Amino acid sequence: MTVPQDAPPGVAPTPGPVPRLQRAPRQKVVAGVCGGLGRYCDVDPVIFRIVLGVLAVTGGIGLIFYGFAWLLIPVEGEEENEARRLLSGRVEGASLIALLLALVGCGLLLSMLHNGGMLAFAAMLSLTVIGFSVWTQHRRTAPPEDAPGTAARTPKSTAHAAGHGAPPEVKAPPAPGSPSWWREPIIKDGTTGPAATGYLWGPVDAASEAARIGRSRPTAAAPYRPPYRAPDSQGPRSISGLVLLLALVAGGLGTGLSWGTHPLGVSLQIGLAAALGVFGLGLLVASVLGRTGFGTILLAVITAGLLAGASAVPEDIGTDWIRKEWHPASAAAVQPQYKLGTGVAELDLSRVTVPEGETLRTRIEVGAGRALVVLPEGVTVKVDAEAGLGDIQFPSDLREDVDIAADRRTRKIIEPPGNSKPAGTVELGMGIGIGQLEVARAAS
Amino acid sequence: MLRHEIRPGRAVAGLVMLALAAGYAADAAGAWDAPWTFFAPLFFGGLWLAATTTWVGYRLRRREARKASAESPATPEPSRRGAEPGS
Numbered sequence: 350m351t352v353p354q355d356a357p358p359g360v361a362p363t364p365g366p367v368p369r370l371q372r373a374p375r376q377k378v379v380a381g382v383c384g385g386l387g388r389y390c391d392v393d394p395v396i397f398r399i400v401l402g403v404l405a406v407t408g409g410i411g412l413i414f415y416g417f418a419w420l421l422i423p424v425e426g427e428e429e430n431e432a433r434r435l436l437s438g439r440v441e442g443a444s445l446i447a448l449l450l451a452l453v454g455c456g457l458l459l460s461m462l463h464n465g466g467m468l469a470f471a472a473m474l475s476l477t478v479i480g481f482s483v484w485t486q487h488r489r490t491a492p493p494e495d496a497p498g499t500a501a502r503t504p505k506s507t508a509h510a511a512g513h514g515a516p517p518e519v520k521a522p523p524a525p526g527s528p529s530w531w532r533e534p535i536i537k538d539g540t541t542g543p544a545a546t547g548y549l550w551g552p553v554d555a556a557s558e559a560a561r562i563g564r565s566r567p568t569a570a571a572p573y574r575p576p577y578r579a580p581d582s583q584g585p586r587s588i589s590g591l592v593l594l595l596a597l598v599a600g601g602l603g604t605g606l607s608w609g610t611h612p613l614g615v616s617l618q619i620g621l622a623a624a625l626g627v628f629g630l631g632l633l634v635a636s637v638l639g640r641t642g643f644g645t646i647l648l649a650v651i652t653a654g655l656l657a658g659a660s661a662v663p664e665d666i667g668t669d670w671i672r673k674e675w676h677p678a679s680a681a682a683v684q685p686q687y688k689l690g691t692g693v694a695e696l697d698l699s700r701v702t703v704p705e706g707e708t709l710r711t712r713i714e715v716g717a718g719r720a721l722v723v724l725p726e727g728v729t730v731k732v733d734a735e736a737g738l739g740d741i742q743f744p745s746d747l748r749e750d751v752d753i754a755a756d757r758r759t760r761k762i763i764e765p766p767g768n769s770k771p772a773g774t775v776e777l778g779m780g781i782g783i784g785q786l787e788v789a790r791a792a793s
Numbered sequence: 794m795l796r797h798e799i800r801p802g803r804a805v806a807g808l809v810m811l812a813l814a815a816g817y818a819a820d821a822a823g824a825w826d827a828p829w830t831f832f833a834p835l836f837f838g839g840l841w842l843a844a845t846t847t848w849v850g851y852r853l854r855r856r857e858a859r860k861a862s863a864e865s866p867a868t869p870e871p872s873r874r875g876a877e878p879g880s
Binding site for chain 1 (some may be wrong): 795796797799800801802803804806807808809810811812813814815817818820827829832834836844
């Protein structure tokens with residue numbers, strides 16, 4: 350590993366007894382996850398990089414882990430992680446890339462599910478690395494009581510050794526560029542006080558910002574000035590997280606309460622309209638009180654698009670999937686119309702005999718799913734089939750040929766096979782919103 | 794700290810979303826049948842209006858800030874932060 354050491358030689362490492370798990374922006378290749386893991390476990394980050402790369406190729410577990418680590422581990426020096434930012438409406442490129450990585454990893458994992466050997470390899474490699482890093486971390490943090498010669502090397506025992514009267518332990522100098530209280534100019538009366546030019550260099554408005562916050566003279570009780578607050582935290586508080594939560598609750602309630610009593614499209618429409626109403630109210634409130642980011646507007650736009658889509662779902666698609674079969678025994682038992690909301694409908698006419706010269710009329714309608722009509726032997730069929738979005742199959746077609754198209758209407762006369770005994774005519778009407786219509790002939 | 798000066802673009806965007814939600818809620822309740830042409834003009838026109846309102850408000854605020862800084866040199870030059878276009 351050729352990462353330059355930022356601490357000068359001869360200086361004890363500064364971190365406390367247990368370093369926090371943070372992404373390391375200074376040792377990053379992609380997002381600093383491996384660098385942070387290496388620092389946390391006291392292992393060369395290259396090990397994590399190689400292992401995660403291998404795991405990414407063999408089954409995508411590496412990608413899933415990297416994506417979630419990117420989302421969940423905060424970057425060094427910041428409190429909140431990318432996932433929290435994403436959920437509170439502040440959508441950024443980094444969090445979207447992390448999500449995408451996890452998604453691609455999930456796809457790879459699903460495509461490798463049948464390959465047991467590769468999964469076993471990935472699991473064993475993961476377990477080995479986890480065990481190795483836990484072992485090295487434990488070895489580092491455990492107080493080496495049996496080896497007094499190495500006690501001075503571990504930061505924990507150094508902290509214990511530095512008691513009263515002991516000289517202060519060596520610390521790394523502050524990073525160059527950060528403002529220090531002794532850098533304030535001495536004004537005429539010999540003291541340091543609030544001055545107009547706070548920083549030797551930096552943004553122009555930083556000086557006025559620092560002057561506005563107020564720079565108190567160092568006293569014995571408070572030797573340091575209050576920490577510099579970024580100008581961003583001075584703005585109005587964000588209410589986008591609250592709005593998202595309320596919208597989720599409203600949408601869930603709207604759809605959940607209407608699920609059993611309304612068709613699918615209407616139920617979804619009620620929930621999405623409730624969520625969109627909450628987003629609209631939130632934006633309206635945010636024009637005066639609080640702050641919403643671009644993410645809230647994006648979520649509202651997505652919800653509106655889904656709402657328009659839900660309103661286009663046909664009314665006869667229900668929220669339950671049903672399998673229904675009809676087997677009429679005679680021509681008299683055949684009803685003029687068969688209907689089903691969502692599911693698989695099968696109309697078996699193979700036991701119905703239609704005498705020559707007579708006509709039997711029936712119709713089958715399905716909202717979404719599949720409709721299958723089995724024809725009796727020897728009849729001539731006049732089919733009038735309509736599919737909003739889907740496929741229509743006739744006995745003459747090849748079974749594998751599924752051809753999906755929108756707004757399809759087919760009128761066709763299907764003649765019986767030549768060797769069957771002559772019979773009457775069946776006028777068959779078929780309709781489906783989304784799905785497949787199939788006409789089959791009973792096996793003789 | 795919650796209160797701030799009014800952001801007219803947000804208000805317009807919020808009103809558009811509320812109008813869409815109300816239209817589709819009425820459609821779901823059966824009181825009104827929302828045609829397909831209801832969505833696109835209201836949605837895209839409303840977002841365009843919100844963006845324009847935000848942009849105009851941003852220009853007005855910048856102009857006022859610049860005027861204030863020209864009158865009293867102590868006030869710093871208005872920064873570009875403070876109003877993000879398209880919000």
